[in-house]
Amino acid sequence: MKINQLNERALIAHISRLLARPGDNVVIGAGEDDCAVLDIGIGDYIVITTDMLHRKTDFPFQMSGRQIGWMSVAVNLSDLAAKGARPIGVVMAMGIPPDTELEFVDEIVKGMDECASKYGTQIIGGDTDAHDELTMAGTALGTVRKELLIRRSGAKVGDIVCVTGYPGSAGAALFALNRGIPPGQEVLKALFEPVPRIYEGIALAESRSVTSMMDISDGLALSLHDMSRAGNVGFKIYESKLPVLPYVKKLLKGDELLEAVVFTGGDFELLFTVAPDRIDRVRRSCPLTAIGEVIDRGVFIDRAGRLEELRARGYEHFKPAL
Amino acid sequence: MKINQLNERALIAHISRLLARPGDNVVIGAGEDDCAVLDIGIGDYIVITTDMLHRKTDFPFQMSGRQIGWMSVAVNLSDLAAKGARPIGVVMAMGIPPDTELEFVDEIVKGMDECASKYGTQIIGGDTDAHDELTMAGTALGTVRKELLIRRSGAKVGDIVCVTGYPGSAGAALFALNRGIPPGQEVLKALFEPVPRIYEGIALAESRSVTSMMDISDGLALSLHDMSRAGNVGFKIYESKLPVLPYVKKLLKGDELLEAVVFTGGDFELLFTVAPDRIDRVRRSCPLTAIGEVIDRGVFIDRAGRLEELRARGYEHFKPAL
Numbered sequence: 187m188k189i190n191q192l193n194e195r196a197l198i199a200h201i202s203r204l205l206a207r208p209g210d211n212v213v214i215g216a217g218e219d220d221c222a223v224l225d226i227g228i229g230d231y232i233v234i235t236t237d238m239l240h241r242k243t244d245f246p247f248q249m250s251g252r253q254i255g256w257m258s259v260a261v262n263l264s265d266l267a268a269k270g271a272r273p274i275g276v277v278m279a280m281g282i283p284p285d286t287e288l289e290f291v292d293e294i295v296k297g298m299d300e301c302a303s304k305y306g307t308q309i310i311g312g313d314t315d316a317h318d319e320l321t322m323a324g325t326a327l328g329t330v331r332k333e334l335l336i337r338r339s340g341a342k343v344g345d346i347v348c349v350t351g352y353p354g355s356a357g358a359a360l361f362a363l364n365r366g367i368p369p370g371q372e373v374l375k376a377l378f379e380p381v382p383r384i385y386e387g388i389a390l391a392e393s394r395s396v397t398s399m400m401d402i403s404d405g406l407a408l409s410l411h412d413m414s415r416a417g418n419v420g421f422k423i424y425e426s427k428l429p430v431l432p433y434v435k436k437l438l439k440g441d442e443l444l445e446a447v448v449f450t451g452g453d454f455e456l457l458f459t460v461a462p463d464r465i466d467r468v469r470r471s472c473p474l475t476a477i478g479e480v481i482d483r484g485v486f487i488d489r490a491g492r493l494e495e496l497r498a499r500g501y502e503h504f505k506p507a508l
Numbered sequence: 509m510k511i512n513q514l515n516e517r518a519l520i521a522h523i524s525r526l527l528a529r530p531g532d533n534v535v536i537g538a539g540e541d542d543c544a545v546l547d548i549g550i551g552d553y554i555v556i557t558t559d560m561l562h563r564k565t566d567f568p569f570q571m572s573g574r575q576i577g578w579m580s581v582a583v584n585l586s587d588l589a590a591k592g593a594r595p596i597g598v599v600m601a602m603g604i605p606p607d608t609e610l611e612f613v614d615e616i617v618k619g620m621d622e623c624a625s626k627y628g629t630q631i632i633g634g635d636t637d638a639h640d641e642l643t644m645a646g647t648a649l650g651t652v653r654k655e656l657l658i659r660r661s662g663a664k665v666g667d668i669v670c671v672t673g674y675p676g677s678a679g680a681a682l683f684a685l686n687r688g689i690p691p692g693q694e695v696l697k698a699l700f701e702p703v704p705r706i707y708e709g710i711a712l713a714e715s716r717s718v719t720s721m722m723d724i725s726d727g728l729a730l731s732l733h734d735m736s737r738a739g740n741v742g743f744k745i746y747e748s749k750l751p752v753l754p755y756v757k758k759l760l761k762g763d764e765l766l767e768a769v770v771f772t773g774g775d776f777e778l779l780f781t782v783a784p785d786r787i788d789r790v791r792r793s794c795p796l797t798a799i800g801e802v803i804d805r806g807v808f809i810d811r812a813g814r815l816e817e818l819r820a821r822g823y824e825h826f827k828p829a830l
Contacts, residue, residue, distance in 0.1 A: 189613055190606035190638070197636055200610070204617045205631050206624075211596065215632050222633035224597055226651065228550050238601035238637045238645055274533065275546055279560035279645045284512035288522070291511055295526045302528075309527050310537050311544035313645075314519055315560045316512070323601045323635075323645030325558055329548065 195412075195498075219338050219416070220265040220400050221328075230329040235265035240281075241320040246363065251290045253378040254322065255297025261403065262326035263305050263382035264454040268401040270336045270391025271328030273307035273384065278324045281317025294322075305384040334391040338416035340398040341459040347421055347478040348468070349429065349455050350386050352376075353406050356452030357445065358434040370433045380454035387456060389471040395464035405451035405500025410485045413457065423478030423496070424488045448487070451501035517734075517820075541660050541738070542587040542722050543650075552651040557587035562603075563642040568685065573612045575700040576644065577619025583725065584648035585627050585704035586776040590723040592658045592713025593650030595629035595706065600646045603639025616644075627706040656713040660738035662720040663781040667802040669743055670787075671751065671777050672708050672795065674698075675728050678774030679767065680756040692755045702776035709778060711793040717786035727773035727822025732807045735779065745800030745818070746810045770809070773823035 189197055202217030213231060214223035221235040239245065239261060245254050259276055266273050278298055282291060295309075302308045307326075355376035362369035369377075383401075390396045398417055402409040410421045428447050438446055459480055460468045468474065478488075485496045511519055524539030535553060536545035543557040561567065561583060567576050581598055588595050600620055604613060617631075624630045629648075677698035684691035691699075705723075712718045720739055724731040732743045750769050760768055781802055782790045790796065800810075807818045 187610045188607050189604060189610050192610070194636055197613075201613070201617050201634075201636070204614060205621050208632070209630060212630070212632055215630075216634060222597060222599060224632065224649075226550075226552070226596060228548075230548075232554070232596075232649070234597065234599055234633065234647070234649060236599040236601045236633065236645070236647055237635050238603055238639075238643070240603065240637065240639060242640070243638070274548060274554075275544060275556065277544060277556055277558040277647060279558045279647075281560055281562065281643065282511060285510050288509045288511050288514070291519075291523070292526060295523050299527050308531060308534070308537075310530070310534055310546065311556065311558065312523075312538060313559050314516055314523070315562065316565065317560075317562060317641070317643070318564070319640060321560070321603065321639070321643055321645075323558070323560055323643075325556070325599060325601075325647040327546075327554070327556060327649070 214337065220268040223269065223335060229331060231332055231335055233266055233269050233271040233328040233330055234325065235262055236323065236325040237261045238321065238323040245320065248363065249378050251293025252297035255294035256301040256379050258322035258324050259298050259301035260380050260382045260454060262324045263384055264401045264403055266326050266328040267383045267387030268399050268456060269330055270334050270387050271330040272388055273305055273326055273328045275307055275310040275327045276302050276324060277311040278309060278322060279313040279315065281315045281321035283318060283320060284316045305382060330391060334394065336391055336396050336399040338398055338400045338413050341413065341417045341419050341480045342397060342461065343419060343480050343482055345397055345459040345461055345480040346465050346476045347423060347459055347480060348474040348476050349457050350383050350472065350474055351453065351455040352429050352431045353402060353453045353455055354430050354434050354447030356380065357447065357450030358437050360450060360452060361438065361446055372431060372433060377452055382454050383456045386472045390458060390468065393468050393471045395460055395468045397459045397461060399456055399458035402453055402455050402457045403451055406448040406457065407496050408498055408500030409457050410496065411498040414485055420481040420483040420485060421478060422481050422486045422488060427475065427477045429475040448496065449500050536659065542590040545591065545657060551653060553654055553657055555588055555591050555593040555650040555652055556647065557584055558645065558647040559583045560643065560645040567642065570685065571700050573615025574619035577616035578623040578701050580644035580646050581620050581623035582702050582704045582776060584646045585706055586723045586725055588648050588650040589705045589709030590721050590778060591652055592656050592709050593652040594710055595627055595648055595650045597629055597632040597649045598624050598646055599633040600631060600644060601635040601637065603637045603643035605640060605642060606638045627704060652713060658713055658718050658721040660720055660722045660735050663735065663739045663741050663802045664719060664783065665741060665802050665804055667719055667781040667783055668787050668798045669745060669781055669800040669802060670796040670798050671779050672705050673775065673777040674751050674753045675724060675775045675777055676752050676756050676769030678702065679769065679772030680759050682772060682774060683760065683768055694753060694755060699774055704776050705778045708794045712780060712790065715790050715793045717782055717790045719781045719783060721778055721780035724775055724777050724779045725773055728770040728779065729818045730820055730822030731779050732818065733820035736807055742803040742805040742807060743800060744803050744808045744810060749797065749799045751797040770818065771822050
């Protein structure tokens with residue numbers, strides 16, 4: 187069997203099954219969550235995550251070097267944010283075509299540095315390699331107090347489902363670019379210079395009121411399915427409650443709008459669940475929108491009173507979206 | 509200027525200068541050493557390193573999937589070893605051509621797992637990505653007691669220069685493969701299944717007698733120059749003292765032998781310095797060969813009594829060896 191007959195989730199699950207059983211110091215191991223989490227016998231957990239991006243899939247030609255560098259760091263910080271972790275360092279392995287102009291590399295490095303600095307951390311190391319295709323493999327390291335770690339699992343039936351920001355912004359920009367429409371600045375920035383929700387993640391962890399969390403960079407639908415599987419619960423969200431930028435609502439309608447908001451991915455927002463009696467407290471610590479509730483099983487969307495199953499599709503590396 | 513007009517050292521130095529100044533928690537930052545080292549306010553330092561390998565340069569077609577996986581982990585563990593660190597986890601971002609057979613991926617993953625397990629750690633996370641060229645970007649995390657950290661700098665004039673193992677083994681295998689000669693099993697294993705000197709690195713750190721250390725995967729000559737620059741000292745090594753496998757001595761003679769032993773790279777051995785009055789103690793904790801001494805400046809090799817300058821060339825990603 188060739189690997190493109192599997193989707194990325196199935197491939198990761200398959201790979202994880204081949205690995206040795208996690209040792210006692212591994213709180214969260216391969217394939218389980220946005221990050222791996224290690225217990226090294228101190229008050230904090232060590233949180234680590236890695237993401238590989240490359241020219242063909244992740245860096246459209248309209249992206250500047252600075253934006254490529256920014257995104258390569260942001261995608262990793264977003265995973266730390268989803269565990270409520272505080273970043274302590276980023277390393278970046280860069281595969282660069284040998285005929286690349288040094289000035290372009292400089293811009294990439296400045297973008298990496300800018301993103302790391304903005305979220306309280308820095309580039310502490312890396313590797314350079316001559317590669318036909320520009321390839322950026324970043325790893326972010328963070329810490330979180332043991333009692334504050336938030337996992338993908340932990341949601342209880344009745345909890346309120348929340349998101350930060352405006353899902354669909356990156357998807358709308360991608361839609362516009364694909365159709366040759368000049369996208370608005372706000373959505374283009376969401377696509378090319380995504381904001382990792384580090385400070386929101388820390389605030390949500392410190393609220394001690396969030397029962398589960400992950401980031402939605404692969405799309406809201408896929409993330410709800412991930413959290414459903416991890417926590418053995420279901421989700422019902424309401425189309426009418428989804429927070430969408432006015433520009434996106436103007437650009438897209440109906441199913442195209444839903445596609446951008448729940449399936450396309452690219453938004454570095456946090457998806458999380460909160461017990462109903464804690465929601466006011468959480469609102470005070472982080473801007474959020476309540477979009478639905480945790481149910482017993484299945485993942486559904488209420489579209490003007492009509493309940494539809496929300497399929498597990500979104501951003502996939504190996505298998506094209508169906 | 510295009511980046512292939514720079515060598516990798518110059519490119520890394522250039523990139524490092526563009527980054528923000530290391531914060532107080534960064535003990536060793538970008539471009540300085542084999543690993544980055546963080547102080548998180550506990551008795552141990554956190555040590556982290558990343559390395560990107562890919563099909564065209566790093567995985568000759570003779571390598572099995574298992575060997576590809578093994579090497580992708582070993583190259584990172586070797587950098588931890590060079591700081592005397594104990595590995596606590598490895599994450600691996602894998603860029604895989606979509607038409608790859610799943611069985612081949614399985615072999616790679618088993619090789620990763622095997623190498624991590626053998627050196628007391630495990631694969632705790634990663635990323636998968638569809639990529640035209642097989643690309644493996646690993647990151648290894650370790651810890652070392654603060655007082656035991658060994659840096660590239662620290663050598664004193666008069667210290668004895670030592671190596672583990674048999675440099676030139678990987679180079680001899682590469683030489684044979686390039687000439688269509690079937691290489692001996694021992695050197696082929698050195699090239700395709702390198703042994704990261706984790707246990708030796710820990711023993712050397714615990715001897716509290718090593719003044720500086722790095723790994724020689726880019727070649728002994730380049731590593732001596734790296735340590736010369738880092739420690740503001742020079743080195744004199746003796747051709748006659750270089751430990752070389754009998755097979756390699758039979759296969760290669762004269763300048764070709766020297767080429768494999770000091771320039772080609774690919775040996776995951778440790779290069780380190782020890783004060784003369786400590787050498788016996790260090791010998792008891794780790795098998796080593798003394799190959800020379802630390803001098804005031806310059807990097808030289810004594811070839812049967814004739815002193816030659818040892819040029820700073822070796823394994824380079826961007827600029828072909830001259």
